[in-house]
Amino acid sequence: MMDTMLILFCVMRKMFAESNAEKNDVYYVTAHIVRAISALNQVLFAVNEEYCLNEKKAVGMIDRFNTHPLDYKDKVNSIFAAAGTESANACIQLRRLINEVKCLLLNGNPNLSEID
Numbered sequence: 001m002m003d004t005m006l007i008l009f010c011v012m013r014k015m016f017a018e019s020n021a022e023k024n025d026v027y028y029v030t031a032h033i034v035r036a037i038s039a040l041n042q043v044l045f046a047v048n049e050e051y052c053l054n055e056k057k058a059v060g061m062i063d064r065f066n067t068h069p070l071d072y073k074d075k076v077n078s079i080f081a082a083a084g085t086e087s088a089n090a091c092i093q094l095r096r097l098i099n100e101v102k103c104l105l106l107n108g109n110p111n112l113s114e115i116d
């Protein structure tokens with residue numbers, strides 16, 4: 001249940017970022033991307049039954065978990081690299097990453113397929 005709520009939160013943040021990507025408000029878009037990635041991190045920590053004590057090094061830790069998107073850290077870094085100059089591209093990458101995490105979780109929760 002909590003995973004579903006966090007994925008829904010990610011999707012909402014992605015939608016806010018996407019709807020503002022072309023409005024030249026890098027701060028606002030990036031803030032929503034940060035919130036979405038933070039929630040994805042929490043989902044992946046929970047799925048792997050690990051505690052996320054703080055966000056420092058969390059993305060790198062996820063790449064060592066049993067269940068995680070391939071090259072998670074590289075994908076997150078790519079999203080943030082694009083966020084400052086190519087907000088729309090960053091949003092596309094974020095959408096893909098959220099979908100990857102949803103696919104990892106689908107086996108245990110078929111309701112996630114309805115969240116976009």
